Amino acid sequence: MRERRRTLGLTQREVVGRLASQGSRTTNRALSSMENGRGLDLGLLPDLAESLECTVTYLLGLAEDPHCWQPDHDGRPPVRAVQPVLEEAGRAAGVLGPEIPTGFAAPGRIRRRGRPIAADGG
Template sequence: MNSADVGARRRLIVMQRLRERRRRLGLTQKQVVSRLGRLGVLTTNKALSSLEHGAGLDVAKLPELAHALECTVTYLLGMTSDPRSWAPDSPASAQQQAARDPAAATRPRVAVGSREGWARRPDLAHRPANTPAGLVNSLPPTRNQPPHA
C-alpha cells in the first residue's frame, strides 16, 4: 500500500470514529461544537459535519476533538478499539475484539483507488465523472443528488 493509500485510509478512519463516537455519546453536532468552544476551538456545526464526512481534517485539533468526545487521540486514529486507551491494540487484542464483535466484519469498508489520494466512502451515492468505474458505490442517490452515469 503506498503512502497516499495509507493517508486516505487514516483520514477515513478518523472521520468514521468522530461520527461514531459522537453518536455513541448521544451528542448532537451543536453540543460537540459547544464543547470545542470551551476548549478554545472555534468551529461551526457545518465545519464539524465536514470533518465527519472527511473534509478539512486538521490533525492539530485532534487532541481537542478527542477531549470533547471523551476519548483518546489513539482511538480517533483507529489504533485502539477502547476509547479510553492511549496504548495501541496489540495484534492479539485486535483479534479478541473481532471475536467479541463479529458484526465488524460485515460493516461497510472503504475502497481505496489506484489514483493517488483518491478514495470512496461507503456513504457516498454518486461519483464524479472522471473516477474509475470499478470504484462506484452501489447505494442509491441520496436526496438532492442527481444520479451520475
C-alpha cells in the same frame, strides 16, 4: 468520530459548543466534514478527544477502546512505509522529478495523440 459522538448522545452542535468552551473554534459544517473523512484539522484532535471523552489514538482509528492510548496490535504485519512510485520504478524521486513521469501533462496542457506538448510547444 461520528460513532463516538453518537455513542455519547451528542449532536454536532453540542460538540462544537464543547470545543468552543475549550477555546477551539469550529463549525457544524467543519465537524461534519471531519466526520466524513474530509478536512481533518489536526490541531483540533486533542480538544476533539477531550470533547468526545476519548483519546486521540481512538479518534485516529488506532484503538478500539476509546480510553486507550496504545494502538491495538491485531497480529497484522505493520503497514509498509509509502514509497514514491517513481522511486520504486527506478526513476528519480521528487514531487514529480527531476524527471517527469511518462504520460504526465501539467493541468491545462493539451495532449496531442496521447503525448503531452513539450515545453517549447512542439
